[in-house]
Structures are given as structure tokens and as C-alpha cells.
Amino acid sequence: MPPAIVVENLEKTYAGKIRAVQGVTFEVQEREIFGFLGPNGAGKTTTVSMLTTLLRPTAGRAQVDGIDVATDPRSVRRRIGLVFQESTADDQLTGEENLELAAALYDVPRSETRSRIDALLEQMNLTSVRHRLVKTYSGGMRRRLELAAGVIHTPKVLFLDEPTLGLDPQGRAGIGQYIRRMRDDFGVTVFLTTHYLDEADALCDRIAIIDRGQIRALGSPNQLKDRLGGDILTIVPRDEGPDLSPLLGKIPGILSVSRRDGSYRLKSDRGEAITPTVVETCFRNGVTLASVSLKRPSLDEVFLEFTGRQYREDEGPSATDVTLRMNQFRGRSR
Amino acid sequence: MTGRAFLALTGRELRRWIRTPTAIVASIMTPFFYLLLFGQAFNIGKFLASGPPQLALIAFQGAPNYYSYFSAGLVMFVVLFSSLFIGANVILDKRLGYIKKLTVAPVSRAIILSANVAAGVIRCLLFGSIVLALALGFDHLPGLNGLTVTASVTPWGAVEIFLSMVFLATAFTSIFVTVGYVLEQVESYFAIVNLVNLPLLFSSTALAPETIMPGWLQTIAKANPITLSINVLRENLFPWQGYYPYPPETYLAILLIFTLAVVGLSVAATIRSLAPT
Numbered sequence: 001m002p003p004a005i006v007v008e009n010l011e012k013t014y015a016g017k018i019r020a021v022q023g024v025t026f027e028v029q030e031r032e033i034f035g036f037l038g039p040n041g042a043g044k045t046t047t048v049s050m051l052t053t054l055l056r057p058t059a060g061r062a063q064v065d066g067i068d069v070a071t072d073p074r075s076v077r078r079r080i081g082l083v084f085q086e087s088t089a090d091d092q093l094t095g096e097e098n099l100e101l102a103a104a105l106y107d108v109p110r111s112e113t114r115s116r117i118d119a120l121l122e123q124m125n126l127t128s129v130r131h132r133l134v135k136t137y138s139g140g141m142r143r144r145l146e147l148a149a150g151v152i153h154t155p156k157v158l159f160l161d162e163p164t165l166g167l168d169p170q171g172r173a174g175i176g177q178y179i180r181r182m183r184d185d186f187g188v189t190v191f192l193t194t195h196y197l198d199e200a201d202a203l204c205d206r207i208a209i210i211d212r213g214q215i216r217a218l219g220s221p222n223q224l225k226d227r228l229g230g231d232i233l234t235i236v237p238r239d240e241g242p243d244l245s246p247l248l249g250k251i252p253g254i255l256s257v258s259r260r261d262g263s264y265r266l267k268s269d270r271g272e273a274i275t276p277t278v279v280e281t282c283f284r285n286g287v288t289l290a291s292v293s294l295k296r297p298s299l300d301e302v303f304l305e306f307t308g309r310q311y312r313e314d315e316g317p318s319a320t321d322v323t324l325r326m327n328q329f330r331g332r333s334r
Numbered sequence: 335m336t337g338r339a340f341l342a343l344t345g346r347e348l349r350r351w352i353r354t355p356t357a358i359v360a361s362i363m364t365p366f367f368y369l370l371l372f373g374q375a376f377n378i379g380k381f382l383a384s385g386p387p388q389l390a391l392i393a394f395q396g397a398p399n400y401y402s403y404f405s406a407g408l409v410m411f412v413v414l415f416s417s418l419f420i421g422a423n424v425i426l427d428k429r430l431g432y433i434k435k436l437t438v439a440p441v442s443r444a445i446i447l448s449a450n451v452a453a454g455v456i457r458c459l460l461f462g463s464i465v466l467a468l469a470l471g472f473d474h475l476p477g478l479n480g481l482t483v484t485a486s487v488t489p490w491g492a493v494e495i496f497l498s499m500v501f502l503a504t505a506f507t508s509i510f511v512t513v514g515y516v517l518e519q520v521e522s523y524f525a526i527v528n529l530v531n532l533p534l535l536f537s538s539t540a541l542a543p544e545t546i547m548p549g550w551l552q553t554i555a556k557a558n559p560i561t562l563s564i565n566v567l568r569e570n571l572f573p574w575q576g577y578y579p580y581p582p583e584t585y586l587a588i589l590l591i592f593t594l595a596v597v598g599l600s601v602a603a604t605i606r607s608l609a610p611t
Binding site: 052053054055056073074077078080082084086087088090092093097100101102104105106107133 | 338339341342343346349350353354430431432434435436437438439440441610611
């Protein structure tokens, strides 16, 4: 089967100088749930906007279902569904009316419109509220309605830009379940962006870690964690003493040592077993420890490994922040 | 397919509107008070009361009194002012991401724009008709001035009146919707709207006959699209021969040309503003 999305050296430069996306290359296979993971301002939304014909690429090539997004945007639009990070369902219409509008915009055959709306409402657990105005919906209900609207025309690829932004943890977990159901029931390929590590980990078949407009790592969550080569032991000395890196590196079972701001980050394939030896080595060399921690690798660590920076979900101002504020505003004014 | 999307989008605009009863009631009250207070208070025809009855006919271009003259102008004035609301909705829709959602759907930009305009025009026609009905009704209420029709209105005349409202509404709804697509801020939108609407109103013959205007303003007033549409209305409600140089069809035709030109420009500007960057 040909890939659902092919992207080659895609670039976007705003106003001739801000390089939001700096040459990304990847493929998404059919029926895959593919995640773009990165902090705010990493270039995720810009990439989605190019793939969904909202922005014109500055350079490079992108195809969705074999069609070039730059040369035939109209055909691409027919084949994709898109759920934005901000809520775009119409407040003043009922849930059902919103779906009817989407069906008309995407020209779903009239004979199928009714049955498809019924099925989607059922699937998204919205049947009981279908005649209520959307302004009375909770955040999770709105999201589910938008997911339903996004697949009403049975697209080949469903794009989800921060699908759980602004939802409480419970709502977030729920949405993940619905997204997986979309893929399983409709065979739709899902391309999603997120800045939640746990979400990417739990939901995606494969993840591309994007930072400052570039892909830093790509693979399944497990592959990425495996690439770290095991457990991570972090030790923080009380005072910045002599550099023990060479000594620690010699301990059997330690794969690598790095030192940042006086603290050490050790990788090992058997963390528990080497921890006593490490502590002893420090002690013998006159270094008193403030803390020791042993971690199984998480995507946090993966991010740190591939970008050299700690992962912060709230890094940098971006459209996402504005959306969050708008949602809060909307919530208050209701 | 395009027809279906057009109807769905127009229906969406109208539903939203119907579901805000406060706005509808307030929008109906506004022209009611114009008719009741402004029209009754500014009855400048009283200055002519001492003269022969022909004096009023000459001053008000065939209308029997100022109130009849004014309320015909008010119909088009209300059409003009009703045309600005959809443009403000466009800005809100843009802010909420709704417009972005439309632009990734396989629907042409021209359809999106026409649905906005169609919904706006329906609204203008409704309020214009309400004003006309109220003014005609006031004529039969004791103690109130009203719109006295002194010509016999033919079916074709009624069609002309309707078309003049449609053309005027289409032209200005298109302008304001386009301004909505181009601008980002509601504040700047209303600043632009006031900049356009009030000068247009004051340089038309809606409130006062052009004979009392200075020469340069008369020239502007004659070409003003509000004046053109009002001429069509007044010529059909009052005997026009001797007071106007051209029959209503002429004014209607010029108004149509203006409307087509404006719609063409609006479509081009909107498509440009919605194009991917």
C-alpha cells in the first residue's frame, strides 16, 4: 500500500525570516496513528497547516493520498478531515445541525447523510444531546462532535491539531479512546500533533519528535525509548566537586555518562544493580550527594536525549496559548 | 453540490440570527423609534404649511409632505444599516476558527461569500419591509404622521421597489462582508463602517431634498447609490413626472451596474484574503 502522507524536505518561512519548519521528511502509512510531538512553537501546527492546504510550503514537497498539496489543494481537501486545536463547532447550532452542515460542505451523498450522522452520534456518545445547542456542551463533548464532523465524509486522513488541548485529564483519556476507535472502525489514517508526552506515548503507533522546526527523532514510542539504551540514573552532588565522569564511566554496566550543571546522567541496562556502586564511588572520592534518582526511560528522557533540552510543555508563546486563553474566556462568558 | 453547500451555509447564518431574539427585537425597535421620534420631530414640512399645497410637492419632489418623503428614505437607510451585521459576524467567525474550517472544506470561496451575502440581504429586506409597513400603518393612526401614498402602485412598480432594495442590500452587504474578511479587529470594522455609512447617508436624499443642498453636494447626492434606490421607491409611491428627470427604470439600471461592480470586486478581494499564504 502506498503511504497516506509523504513529506520531503518541507519548509516554511514566515515573513522571509522566521523559519518555522526547516526541512522535515517523513512518511505516514495507511491506518497508522502518527504523532507529531514537540513543545509549543516547535512547528507542529505549521506542518499540519501545510498538509491541509491552509498554508503554502516555502520549499519541499508534501503529498496526501498521493496528491500534491501545493498543486491540487481542492482534491486534497476532499480527502482529508481536520479538527483544529480551537473549538470550531457552531455554538448556536445543535450537535446534529453541526454535522448536517459538515455533511453539506463535504457533499456526503444525501441518501447516506442521515444514517451516517446517526451512527457517528452513537459512536461518539452524543445521541442523547444531539438536539441541544453546542453552547451547552462540555469541552469533551465539543471535541467528540468535532471528531465526528471530521470523519463524516470518510476521509483518507484525519488531521488532529492538539486534539486534547484544554480538556481535563479525564476528558483527555476519553478522547484518545475515541481516536483509536475512528482508526479501527473507519480505517482512517490519523495524523495528530500534541505537546503531551503521555498522550503521544499511549496513542501513537509512531512519533516524530519535532523541535525548533526540525525532526529530531522518529519511531514507535518503544523504539525511541530503546534507543536510550536502558535506565537513567541521575545523581546530584551537594557541592560541585571534581568531575567524576571518567571514574563513573569505568563502572561495569554503565553505558554512558554525561554531566550538566554539576549533576550526572548515567545510562545503564541494569539500573538497580549499579546504583550502590555509583553511590560508593562518589562517596570514596569525597563527593556528598544531594539526591539520587533512577528512572525507566520515558518520552521525557527521549526528548532530552534528542534535543539536549528538558521537555517543557509550556515553552514559548504560540497559537496554542492564545487558544487556551480564548477557551477560558469562552468558559467564563457562558 | 455547490447549491447544497450554499443553502447549508445560508441556513446556518439565518439560524444563528433567529436564535438571538434580543438582537431581533432591538433591531425592530430601532426603526420604530426613528419613525416615531425622528420623523415626527423633524417635520420640516411645517415651515411650508402657510404656503400653497403645491409648495410641499415641489420641495419634496412629488411627496405630499415631509414625513412621507422622509419615511421612504428611511426604508433604504434601514436597508443600508442592516447590511453591516453579517460583516461583523465574519470577524467573529474568523476569530473562532470557523472560517478556517470552511476554507479546508472542498467549497469554493465564492460560495462561502455568497452565503454570507444572501443571509445579509434577507435580513436587510426583512427590516426594510418592516419599516415600510410601519410607515404605511402610521398613516392610518390618528395624531401621527405616516407615509401617504399618492400614486397608484402597479405590480411592476412593486417589483421595482423590491429590486431596488435587493440591489442596495446586495451591494452593501458584499462591501461589509469583504471588509470583515480583510480586517482582523471588530473595533476597526465598526470604525470603517461608520466612516462609510454616515457620509453616505448625509450625502443622499434620504433625510433632505437635494434642492436645499449646495451645488457640489447635489452632484454627489445624485450619484449616491442610496439616492438611486430611494428615487425608485419615491417615484413609485408619489407622482414623479415633473419632479424627476428620469423614470424609475433608469435609476434601477444604474443601481444594478453599481451592484454588479461592487460584487465583482468583493469576490476578488475575499478570494484573495482567503488564499493560503
